[in-house]
Amino acid sequence: MAKKYSEIHDIVYYQCDTNGTLTLPTLLNIIIKTSSAQSDALNRGSDYVASFGLAWVITQYDIAITRLPSSGETVTVTTQATSYNKFFCYRNFWVHDEAGNECVFIKSTFVLMNIENRKMSSVIEDIIAPYESEKVKRIERGEKIQPVENGRSQDYRVRFLDIDGNKHVNNSKYLDWMTDVLGFDFLTTHTPERVLIKFDKEVEYGEIVDSIWSLKKQDSRPAVSCHQIKVNDTICAEATIFWQTKNE
Amino acid sequence: MAKKYSEIHDIVYYQCDTNGTLTLPTLLNIIIKTSSAQSDALNRGSDYVASFGLAWVITQYDIAITRLPSSGETVTVTTQATSYNKFFCYRNFWVHDEAGNECVFIKSTFVLMNIENRKMSSVIEDIIAPYESEKVKRIERGEKIQPVENGRSQDYRVRFLDIDGNKHVNNSKYLDWMTDVLGFDFLTTHTPERVLIKFDKEVEYGEIVDSIWSLKKQDSRPAVSCHQIKVNDTICAEATIFWQTKNE
Structure with a gap:
């Protein structure tokens, strides 16, 4: 059984959107902080990995959201690097609230x-x-990302504060560009229940990205949104987001 | 002597830019968290203020930066509501590092x-x-914000994640729009030493802002940048930023 590692995190107002709940980009930032902390604790921090000429890159997330924590809550983020094969390492994350209820599983x-x-x-x-x-043989394919159909597009210029080291955009930023296109009325009446996102190509400082999306109903769900982030017609990231109607 | 209130804050990688130091928007978010916490501790939180039909609004900051804290550091943020007159309340903030050195005074x-x-x-x-x-009689005018001369302009659309309650842009966001225009090469070779910023009018969701700026040398300083944020030719915020050359 792989080692688990946990950290406590206070959800602060500036990590939340106008709904008062944690934003998806900050959710990803918080969980990655926990996996970095585990790596540091095991003497396998980014400097150690860099000594091999290597760096960790995340290629996909499957995010299941029971509820997004609210400003003022204290959550526990737990991570476990469950398994790996020749090329891929699989890591789980859990976010639990103070009562021990699971809010998010990734x-x-x-x-x-x-x-x-x-x-x-x-x-x-x-x-x-x-x-x-x-150590496992199988490659986990994950649930398929649904294609954008008759998509609309909105462009975003990569800003200085969007990039981390090496002038590359931080993975968490894509979810900002993907959800922003859905607009205020949609984002204040719907809440994400599941997010499948796949990162195909790095985006660099100064580039213009096209955030392309389509929206549909599917099964009993009120809305499923399909997303692509493209630079010059090359797909850099793709996502499917399953939405629920927000309870007021 | 007005009461002081302090909080510890861990500077995390996602609060820093590509230089590895705290971003100006996050600096403002962190200090405001501390003043909110003081208000809560004194039973004068936002709900109490709202019971009078009122809310606190920040009209200006004068930020003196000895050095911006780096990712991985733990800082202490201290605040003190020093004085007030009929309309204006004056509040100071200090950010100290673990060795007790002052990093920022606001x-x-x-x-x-x-x-x-x-x-x-x-x-x-x-x-x-x-x-x-x-309680004081005098109104503190603060150092004058320098006008933009022969300014260049870059537009920014207000996004969903830029707003807090009431669809208004959070004050911290203006410094993102103001500094972003200066570009990667400038922002990785210069560091802000002093920021004077004044907020004149709220910006709302969906609006397009013009971030207008000019850059000059002044006295011994390598660069002084002058900024305006306008919506439809109305000034919403103005700033002067004094820069130093970054030590590598």
Whole structure:
């Protein structure tokens, strides 16, 4: 059984949107802080990984949301690097509220990238060993991201505060561009129940991205939104977001 | 002597820019969290103020920066509502590092606004009393904001995640629009030493703002930038930022 690691986090007003609940970009920032802290605690921090000429890159998230925590709440974020195969490492995250109820459960896929040529590396045992993840043969495909149909488009210029090191956009930013297009009326009457997101290509400082989306009903759900982030017609990220009507 | 109130804050990577230091918008978010916490501790939180039909609004900041804290540091934020007159309340903030060195000192001006008609109210003794601020006659004018000369302009659309309650843009966002225009090369080779910012008019969801700026040398300083945020030719905020060359 792979090691688990937990951190306490206070949800502050500036991490919440006009609904008073945690924003999706900040949710991703908070969980990644916890996995970084686990890596540091196991002496496998980013400097150690960089000593192999490598860096961790997240390729996809499957985010199941029971409810988004509100401003003023204290949550516990738990992470576990459950399993890995030749190229992919699978890590789970849980967000629990003070009563111990699960608010969010996230499955994620990490790969090691060569810092020089930005290509995927095979997993290195020395980097992964302390997490005590299970070695597996199978590659988890995850639920398929639904295509955008007759999409509308809105452009966004990559800003200075959108990038982290290396002039690349932080993964969490894509969900800002993807949800923003849905507008105030939609975003104050709906809440995300599940988010499938896949990162295909890095976006750089100064680029103009097209945030393309379509919206439909599906099964009993009031709304499913399909998203692509493109730069010059190249897909950089794709997502499907399943929405519920917000309870007031 | 007015009461002081302090909070500890961990500076996390996602609160920092590509330089690895705290962003100006997050600096403002963190200090306001501390003044809100003081108000809550004194039973003068936003609900109490709202019971008078009022809300606090910040009209200006004078931010003196010795150094911006880095990712991984733990800082102490201290605040003190020093004095007030008929309409204006003056509040100071300090950010100290773990060694007790002052990183940032901020003077701010708060006013009470009528929530219904969005007009300024006179200060109500019952709201202000527990802070033990000194009652003064004088109105602090603060250092004058320098005009933009032959300014260039870049437009920004107000996004869903830019607004807090009431569909208004959070004050901290203006510094994102103001600094972003200066570009990657400038922002990775310069660091702000002093920021004077004045908020004149609220910006709302969906509006397009023009971020107008000019850049000059002044005295021994390598760069002084002058800024305006306008919506349809109305000035919503103005700032002067004094920059130093960044030490690598």
